[in-house]
Structure formats: structure tokens, C-alpha cells
Amino acid sequence: MIEAIDLKKSFAKPGAGKKEQPVMAVSNVSFKAADGQVTGLLGPNGAGKSTTLRMLATLIKPDEGTASIDGFDVANDVLAVRQQLGFMPHNAGIYPRLTARENIHYYAKLCGLSRQDAKQRVNALLDQLDMHGFADRRSAGFSQGQRTKVALARALVHRPQTLMLDEPTNGLDVMATRGLRDIIRELAKQGHCVLFSSHIMQEVSALCDHIAIISDGRIAIADSLEGIKQRTNEDDLEDAFVRAIGETP
Amino acid sequence: MIKEIIDNLRDRQTVFYALLFGPVLLPLLLGGSIILSLKQLSIDFDKVQSLAVVNAEDAPNLMEFLYSNNIDIEAAPENPEKAVRDGDVPLVLKVMPGFNDAIRAAKPAPITLLINEGDKTSAKQSRRIRTLLQGYERTINALRLQHRGINPDIFNSLEITTEDTSLDGAGGQLLASLLPFLLIISMVMGGFYLAIDTTAGERERQSLEPLLGLPLKRQSLVLGKFGATMCFVGLSGILTALSVFVLFQFFPTDIIGGGLNFDAATITKAFLVASPLVAFISAVLITVSAFTRSSKEAQTYLGVLMAIPMAPFFILQFISIRSEIFTMPVPMLSQYQLLERIVLADETPALFVILSVLGTLFCAALLLALAIKLYSRDRILM
Structure with missing residues (x-):
């Protein structure tokens, strides 16, 4: 369960002096993502999706506003939030000199799992994500799909209730995308709260129960797919999206 | 921490610098050329x-x-x-x-x-x-x-007698400063690539973001990286001490003067006195690479920083700074002076050693605190 209220975040321009106005990355973001559902954070490039997710993941502090993950405040209860949350950032960021198994195992150990427990958990994840074919190869030569699976397994290693995936289908081929979609649906069915960011309409409409459209650092509309279509008077999500962000389709 | 070690053991560059360059090649190059030049002079x-x-x-x-x-x-x-x-x-x-x-x-x-x-x-x-x-x-x-x-x-209107009162010959002083020089340089080289790889390199591979999202305190993260760096730095130090020991077995004693000591006990003592530097050097490496955005930037900064451990060596060649109470808490400088004393078999007051250890560890702790602070900033991800 994710709840964000009026999140704001601005950054100083890289290399700019102190006098220059900072860039407003997120100006007004409020939305909810419920357990047992897949929630899509849909927005064009540069809309503030990654910044929002990073604030929720306690990686950066919001300038204003609050957010909570399963009831824990992201500003004050940092460790509890991280315990609840599995975060898969935009880039897989796995260690190329370690094998897939070692990558996952390393995170399991970092999360404080005992040796025995970590071993079991890694094996369970290798099963769940069907990774045995490449589990013991060094990840330097992995395909994008394999890398995403390793990163996803790592995000799941400490059994988080809430899962946030930043553009997970980027660079995946059709079959890999479908496979990933099944995994995400399965996780939601198990009762997890899954927040999923993307700029691809089909992706979101195929997968999400609930959609928050983000544009220029603010949430333009947040509802179910049907609700969004109704409220924008458009049949097509793409048109609805364009109208929601304030343009005419 | 163990992961960092495995990871970097698989990185040939790190291993080369940690295990081969500092401990083996450097002493051979320097020691070898000094032996030869001494042989030619005498x-x-x-x-x-x-x-x-x-x-x-x-x-x-x-x-x-x-x-x-x-x-x-x-x-x-x-x-x-x-x-x-x-x-x-x-x-x-x-x-x-x-x-x-x-x-x-x-x-x-x-x-x-x-x-x-x-x-x-x-x-x-x-x-x-x-x-x-x-x-x-x-x-x-x-x-x-x-x-x-x-x-x-x-x-024969004058009867001139020259008596050399220094226990070591002219080359002795140089040789004595060789041990701290080699130890410090190879420690820095040993941790250099690992520190860069685990901080700036982590950022470059974009693996820092998921890592920071884990239910872990930032201190534990920094301490883990610090620990891994310490392992490599310490290992380099031990290997260098060993290879210096082996090397000096080949030194003809009449050439280096009787006052020099390179037996096992001396080298062990010297290494122990220098060991707080393992923490200090690791802390410097971690902190500097936490400032930087990429491995390349880190290499540039640390490359410049490499001059610092060498500085006491060259400065002490030209100006003799007497070991005093107030030079003892200064990391690097105090170890240079203490190690020289040990090798020359001069007395090393316990107070000097204690001050050196405390001063060095204090600086290491300060740097570590700074590194933890750097890791807690938003900017670490940018």
C-alpha cells in the first residue's frame, strides 16, 4: 500500500550557481496504490516518474509533502519503509563480475537473511522467475531480459509487501515483456502492492488495475482504466492520456 | 563486504595492483636499483x-x-x-x-x-x-x-681523522626510509582500485540505486565498503612487508652499514606501527571516491592524492624534520619517522607510538564520518 500526498522536489541545475532557480522535478504528486493491485504511473519522459519513485524509496528526501509505504513514513521511518519495499530502479545495475545467483545472494545477505535462509530464498526466486538456465553464469554477458530478471529477483529477495518497478519493460522483447507481465500479475494476485512506471500506453492498459497519469511533475488524473476513459470522454487510453495532460487529441 | 572482495578478486586490474605491483614489483625496482648503485659506489x-x-x-x-x-x-x-x-x-x-x-x-x-x-x-x-x-x-x-x-x-702538518658517528652509512638513511615509502605506496595502490570500484564504479554501473534502497543503514553500507578496502590495503601491506624482508636478505650488510635492521622482528614491529595507516588510507580512498561521480574522476583525484603519501619521503630526504611530540599525531609523517627509527634501531618511545596510533585512527574516523555523511545526501545518486 502506497500513499503519496503533495510530494514536491526540486533540484539545483548541475553546474549552476546558487542564485539560479532550481528545476522543479515534482511539484504536486498525490496518489494511492492499493494491495493486491497493479498500479501504473504513466507519464511522458521527464514527467517526474523516477523522482517520485526515488522519493518513495527513501533514496531522496521530498522538499514538501509526505508519503507512506504500508503505513511507514518515508521521511521518518526510513528503515521500516525499505524493509517493506522492493525497488527495481530504471537500470538493472547488477554486478557484471558476479553470477546471477551471487547477485541475488549478495542482496539476501545484505538484507540480513541467514546463510541457510538466503540459499533457500535464492533458489525459490530462481524457480519463480525461471532463471535456472543462467543462474551460474557471470552476468557480464546477460541479455536485457536476463538482467531485468536478476534485478527483479533482487528486489524481491527480502519478501517485501510493496514492489516498485521503474520502467521494467524497457528494452525487453515481446516474449520477455509478456513473461514479466505474468510475473507482475501473479505478484499482485498474491496480495502484493505493485507500482509500475512506464511511458508505454499498451503496457499500462494491458497490466494495470489503477492508473495515475503524471505530467510536468503533477498527477493529472488517477483512476481505473475505465474511470479515466469516462472522465476524459475518450475511448482510447492514448487519447485519454493526451487530454488528461491538457492537450487536445 | 565479502561480495566486494570476491567481485574485485575477479577484477584483474585490482588484483594486479593490490597483490603484485605494490608488494613485489615496487620493492624489486627500487631496492634492486639501490643495491646496484650502492655496489657501484663502494x-x-x-x-x-x-x-x-x-x-x-x-x-x-x-x-x-x-x-x-x-x-x-x-x-x-x-x-x-x-x-x-x-x-x-x-x-x-x-x-x-x-x-x-x-x-x-x-x-x-x-x-x-x-x-x-x-x-x-x-x-x-x-x-x-x-x-x-x-x-x-x-x-x-x-x-x-x-x-x-x-x-x-x-x-704532515695536520693529522686528520674522520670518524663517521652515524650507525648507518650514507645509504642507510635512504634505505631506512625505503621501508615506510614502499609500505605506504603499496597500501594506497592496493586499495585504490577497489575503493574506486565500490563507490564511483558502483555509481557508474548504476548499481548504487538499488543498493541504497535496501533495508540497510547508510553507515553499514559505508563500513562494509571500508572493510573490503581495508582487507585489500592490509593484504598489500603484509605482502610488501614480506617482500621487503626477503629482498633485504640479499643485501650485503657491509654495504648498507651495520646499523640497519631488516630482520623478521623489525619488519613485524614496523608493520604493526604502520598498521593504523590501513584504516587511514582506506578511509581516505573511500571518502574521496564518494565525492566523485565516475571512476575516471575518482582516478584523477586519487592520482593527485597519491602525491601525498610520497611527500614525506621526498621532503624528509631534503629537510630533516625531527621526530617530536607534535609530529607524531600526523598520519603518514609519523609513520615515516617511526619506521625509520625502527629500521635504524634507534629507540622508539612508547609515547610516540601511542600518539601516532591515536592521531591516525582519529583522522580515519573523521574521514569515515564524512563519507557516511556524503552517502546520506541526495546528491550521491545524481
């Missing part, structure tokens, strides 16, 4: 040396004198000047025509020594020969004076 008067002489038969007494001083007389080559210039023979002694007549007439007897200053062997051997010739000259002088009823001592 003259062994007991060693038999051959000398090419032109017209040896004109100066039988001189030849006899040289022979009794371990010089074998050989016939000179056809063109002695060219032979010396080309390095075929190191030097040639030319007994000039009229040598014998001049000796008999009590006049200066002409003799020429052909040498090649550009050639170290020639220069070294010429010094030996010149010393012998001067000895011969003194003998002749004394005989000539006595012959005329004058006490030869009348020309």
Missing part, C-alpha cells in the same frame, strides 16, 4: 682487479706495488684511447717515456690514466687506482726526503 680493495698498462716494463717498482695491492697487470690494447672510449677496457695506465729517469733524478715522473667518466665501472675503478697511485707517491716522497736527511713527517 670500492672493495680486497677484490682482485686487472689493469691494462702501457710500458709496464718501464716501471717495475710501481707494478710490484700495484700487484701487492691486488691489481693484476695486463698488457694494454693496441689503441688504448679508443679501447677505453668504447668500453673494451675500463681504464688504461700509461707509463710515459722517461718515467724511470725522472724517478731516479727525483723529478716528477709522468704517468697518464685513461678513464671514461661516462662509464660507471671506469669511474669507480679509476678512483681505486688513483688512491693506490697516491699511496705510492707518498711512499716515494717519504723515501726521497729520508734520503736527504729530512723527517718526512715535516710535510
Whole structure:
């Protein structure tokens, strides 16, 4: 369960002096993502999706506003939030000199799992994500799909209730995308709260129960797919999206 | 932390610098060249040396004198000047025509020594020969004076005695500072790539973001990286101490002077005194690479920083800073001074050691706190 209220975040321009106005990355973001559902954070490039997710993941502090993950405040209860949350950032960021198994195992150990427990958990994840074919190869030569699976397994290693995936289908081929979609649906069915960011309409409409459209650092509309279509008077999500962000389709 | 070690053991560059370059190659290069230059500088008067002489038969007494001083007389080559210039023979002694007549007439007897200053062997051997010739000259002088009823001592108005009070020879000081220099450089080199890889490199591979999202305190993360770096730095230090020990077994003691100590106990003691530097160097490496955005940037900064551990070595070569209470808490400098003392078998007051350990560890802790602070900023991800 994710709840964000009026999140704001601005950054100083890289290399700019102190006098220059900072860039407003997120100006007004409020939305909810419920357990047992897949929630899509849909927005064009540069809309503030990654910044929002990073604030929720306690990686950066919001300038204003609050957010909570399963009831824990992201500003004050940092460790509890991280315990609840599995975060898969935009880039897989796995260690190329370690094998897939070692990558996952390393995170399991970092999360404080005992040796025995970590071993079991890694094996369970290798099963769940069907990774045995490449589990013991060094990840330097992995395909994008394999890398995403390793990163996803790592995000799941400490059994988080809430899962946030930043553009997970980027660079995946059709079959890999479908496979990933099944995994995400399965996780939601198990009762997890899954927040999923993307700029691809089909992706979101195929997968999400609930959609928050983000544009220029603010949430333009947040509802179910049907609700969004109704409220924008458009049949097509793409048109609805364009109208929601304030343009005419 | 263990992951960092496995990860970096698989990185050839890190391993090369940690295990090979600092501990093995550097001592060999430096130590080897110093041994050679010391050997060239020192003259062994007991060693038999051959000398090419032109017209040896004109100066039988001189030849006899040289022979009794371990010089074998050989016939000179056809063109002695060219032979010396080309390095075929190191030097040639030319007994000039009229040598014998001049000796008999009590006049200066002409003799020429052909040498090649550009050639170290020639220069070294010429010094030996010149010393012998001067000895011969003194003998002749004394005989000539006595012959005329004058006490030869009348020309010795001063009796100069030089006594070298330093326990180590001239090369000793340099050799003594070699140990701290090698230890410190190889420690820095050993941790260098690992520190960059686990901080700036982590950011470059974009693996820092998921890592920071884990239910882990930032301190534990920084301490883990610090621990891994310490392992490599410590390992480099131990290996260097070992290889210096092995290397100095080959040092002829008469060359390095009796005051120098490179036995196992000394090296162990030196390593223990230097060991707080493991923490200090690791902390420096971690903190600096936390400032930087990419491995390349980190390498640049740390490359400049490499000059710092070398600085005391070069500065102490030119200016002698006395070890005092107030230099002891300074990391690097104090270890240089203490290690030199240990190797030279000077006394090392316990207070100095304690101050050095405390000062160094304190600085390491400060740097670590700074690194943790850096990791807690938003900017670490940017």
C-alpha cells in the first residue's frame, strides 16, 4: 500500500550557481496504490516518474509533502519503509563480475537473511522467475531480459509487501515483456502492492488495475482504466492520456 | 563486504595492483636499483682487479706495488684511447717515456690514466687506482726526503681523522626510509582500485540505486565498503612487508652499514606501527571516491592524492624534520619517522607510538564520518 500526498522536489541545475532557480522535478504528486493491485504511473519522459519513485524509496528526501509505504513514513521511518519495499530502479545495475545467483545472494545477505535462509530464498526466486538456465553464469554477458530478471529477483529477495518497478519493460522483447507481465500479475494476485512506471500506453492498459497519469511533475488524473476513459470522454487510453495532460487529441 | 572482495578478486586490474605491483614489483625496482648503485659506489680493495698498462716494463717498482695491492697487470690494447672510449677496457695506465729517469733524478715522473667518466665501472675503478697511485707517491716522497736527511713527517702538518658517528652509512638513511615509502605506496595502490570500484564504479554501473534502497543503514553500507578496502590495503601491506624482508636478505650488510635492521622482528614491529595507516588510507580512498561521480574522476583525484603519501619521503630526504611530540599525531609523517627509527634501531618511545596510533585512527574516523555523511545526501545518486 502506497500513499503519496503533495510530494514536491526540486533540484539545483548541475553546474549552476546558487542564485539560479532550481528545476522543479515534482511539484504536486498525490496518489494511492492499493494491495493486491497493479498500479501504473504513466507519464511522458521527464514527467517526474523516477523522482517520485526515488522519493518513495527513501533514496531522496521530498522538499514538501509526505508519503507512506504500508503505513511507514518515508521521511521518518526510513528503515521500516525499505524493509517493506522492493525497488527495481530504471537500470538493472547488477554486478557484471558476479553470477546471477551471487547477485541475488549478495542482496539476501545484505538484507540480513541467514546463510541457510538466503540459499533457500535464492533458489525459490530462481524457480519463480525461471532463471535456472543462467543462474551460474557471470552476468557480464546477460541479455536485457536476463538482467531485468536478476534485478527483479533482487528486489524481491527480502519478501517485501510493496514492489516498485521503474520502467521494467524497457528494452525487453515481446516474449520477455509478456513473461514479466505474468510475473507482475501473479505478484499482485498474491496480495502484493505493485507500482509500475512506464511511458508505454499498451503496457499500462494491458497490466494495470489503477492508473495515475503524471505530467510536468503533477498527477493529472488517477483512476481505473475505465474511470479515466469516462472522465476524459475518450475511448482510447492514448487519447485519454493526451487530454488528461491538457492537450487536445 | 565479502561480495566486494570476491567481485574485485575477479577484477584483474585490482588484483594486479593490490597483490603484485605494490608488494613485489615496487620493492624489486627500487631496492634492486639501490643495491646496484650502492655496489657501484663502494670500492672493495680486497677484490682482485686487472689493469691494462702501457710500458709496464718501464716501471717495475710501481707494478710490484700495484700487484701487492691486488691489481693484476695486463698488457694494454693496441689503441688504448679508443679501447677505453668504447668500453673494451675500463681504464688504461700509461707509463710515459722517461718515467724511470725522472724517478731516479727525483723529478716528477709522468704517468697518464685513461678513464671514461661516462662509464660507471671506469669511474669507480679509476678512483681505486688513483688512491693506490697516491699511496705510492707518498711512499716515494717519504723515501726521497729520508734520503736527504729530512723527517718526512715535516710535510704532515695536520693529522686528520674522520670518524663517521652515524650507525648507518650514507645509504642507510635512504634505505631506512625505503621501508615506510614502499609500505605506504603499496597500501594506497592496493586499495585504490577497489575503493574506486565500490563507490564511483558502483555509481557508474548504476548499481548504487538499488543498493541504497535496501533495508540497510547508510553507515553499514559505508563500513562494509571500508572493510573490503581495508582487507585489500592490509593484504598489500603484509605482502610488501614480506617482500621487503626477503629482498633485504640479499643485501650485503657491509654495504648498507651495520646499523640497519631488516630482520623478521623489525619488519613485524614496523608493520604493526604502520598498521593504523590501513584504516587511514582506506578511509581516505573511500571518502574521496564518494565525492566523485565516475571512476575516471575518482582516478584523477586519487592520482593527485597519491602525491601525498610520497611527500614525506621526498621532503624528509631534503629537510630533516625531527621526530617530536607534535609530529607524531600526523598520519603518514609519523609513520615515516617511526619506521625509520625502527629500521635504524634507534629507540622508539612508547609515547610516540601511542600518539601516532591515536592521531591516525582519529583522522580515519573523521574521514569515515564524512563519507557516511556524503552517502546520506541526495546528491550521491545524481
